[in-house]
Amino acid sequence: MPHPLDSFFAPASIALIGASRDHEKIPGRLLSMLRKNEYPGKIYPVNPNYTEIDGLACYKSIAEIGAPIDLAVIIIPARAVLPALEQCAAAGVKNAVIISSGFAEEGGDSAAMQDAIAALARRTGMRISGPNAEGFFSQVQRVAATFSPAVDVKPDVVPLVATTKRIGIVAQSGGIGFAYYHRAKALGIAVSYVVSAGNESDLGAGEFLDYLVQDAATDVILLFIEGIRDVEKFLAAARRAGEMKKPVIVTKVGRSGAGMRAAASHTASMAGWSAAYDAVFARYGFIVSNDLDEALTIAAVLASNPLPQGDRVAVVTVSGGAGIWGADAVALRGLQVPELSERIQTEIKTLMPSYGTARNPIDVTAQGVTSGGLQKSVDLLTASNEVDAILVVLSLSSEVRKPFKEEELTPVLAAQKKPVVFYSYTVPSDFARRELAKSGVVVLSGLTHVGVAMRQLVDYAKFSLPKPADETRLPARDLSAHLISKALSEADSKALLRAAGIALPDEVLVQEKTGLDDAVARIGFPLVMKIQSPDIAHKSEVGGVRVNITTKGEVFLAFEALLANARKHKPEATLQGVLVGPMAKRGVEIIVGTMTDATFGPMVMVGLGGITTELFRDVVYRPAPVSAEEAGAMLAGLKATPLLNGFRGAARADVPALSQLIADISVLAARHAQEIAEIELNPVLVHAEGHGVTIVDALVVGRK
Incomplete structure (x- = not known):
């Protein structure tokens, strides 16, 4: 089924409003990036100062083009943006990306201009991303509608691609979104889309997330958010990701007071309350990461592996010390590193010198690389039901030597029986990365992040969406009569809860001493007495509680004392009386x-x-x-x-x-x-x- 944003991410034609011949400036870079990435559609530069740019006819206005336009990319001064959008809407342009800055992030009149953009989108139906956006990159359709240097294409450089699965990136910071892409490219993780949401006058992170969740070319999603504006769309997309079991790795910034201030001024977004964001992430199974490299490591492991069946990890290494370190890294995350059975140990021992060890971690020693012991151990463990995942710890600094033969490793990993994660304790060479990429391996070089990623993989494998709440158990009742003021006393609060159908112990509010005998007869000993006032939230702090009362004499004394204490500590408080209730059993x-x-x-x-x-x-x-x-x-x-x-x-x-x-x-x-x-x-x-x-x-x- 087509998605409303298909023409945004895969436009057949693009107008560049504010195009320039100067490749050093952002407007010139936009055209250059589109052409270097071999955008297959039509490009129409718009700038009244030129008749042609880089061999393309240049138009004075969007109306002059006279052909259908799927996407307008706008990079002109902020004051000129709204008139340009009006012209785009009149010409039937379907979508726009506003790169220009100087809107809600500045406040005042600039914020009002952004409000006008939002109103225009609602009025005309044109979908608008930005302002203050870094654009987007669709690798699948070769649309580089951004000025980010991360999408630059260097002649004679063959890209490193290790994964067939692709990650999609949505970021409320263009710089971070393209930083994810830049690092993913260096690791060999294939990417479907990178989109920077900017100030979200119309299109927001929630709608972009929705696109990636339903997109068949996207297998894992990376989210970088400061605050969500299109909440309903975001929650609907999050639920859909949970239902489809499509992993979403999220980083939420603005968790500290200082970060929150910066978030508010950066995209004029509501940073919100971190605990609420984490609660939403937990409900939908999002994987939370607060570190860029860690998030990419998790994405790499998800994009190159199946999900594990359990939490038992085998560590295979060529260096005893590095193997112990690898075992610690996963064990410290609560994963098991079980000792292998005698049968498997006996088989593995035939593949290594006598000074190796087969217990787990398995040290095949440096000799195991040349003898084939490393490969055969991995083969054996992928077929074994004693472990659920394998961590291979080795040195990949060599520019000439291969630790695995491609024809032997590829079929084992392609079978996708269980996760096999590769960590190099030396700086991996470009040669090693490229050779292992042929077998679908992403080489990782941060051991702590590897430990976290393997833990997250195990947790995500167990996740399923919780059942919806049963809203029929509690009868729907009008509680307005109980909401007599903003702050309710304990007695009033409990009366409201009882009216709503919540079970509570039987209690009596006594206003005069004369009512104590009846209260005792109804409740029975032992009992508790508490002062009641909407103005006293913490009763124990004013000496307003007496517990474990067992005689009538104590009841009368407690009543007097509670009232006296409240008047002394909170003379301005309105006193309703004393609540008499049963002593609760232990729990x-x-x-x-x-x-x-x-x-x-x-x-x-x-x-x-x-x-x-x-x-x-x-x-x-x-x-x-x-x-x-x-x-x-x-x-x-x-x-x-x-x-x-x-x-x-x-x-x-x-x-x-x-x-x-x-x-x-x-x-x-x-x-x-x-x-x-x-x-x-x-x-x-x-x-x-x-x-x-x-x-x-x-x-x-x-x-x-």
């Missing part, structure tokens, strides 16, 4: 909460609860709503998860009941996103298996 303390992210909307969070929440910050986020299954995956992602699974002989906690509570709260937050800003349940006590959970304290913050 693991967990926090469950929701908050609203400016970019992605409601988020649900779970973490280690109680007073240690802020100390350990052991929390996991997901976009709301989540299913109970996805809530379970969130819990599995906590460092504190052993506490739920029967740590040190304790009973296993009721994880299914906790997962269901997280799911219900997430549905509530998503359903009432316009009315509820935050929910915090802290602590939730998770009792032994089969005994459920108890919400001890709750706080709801409204939007009013």
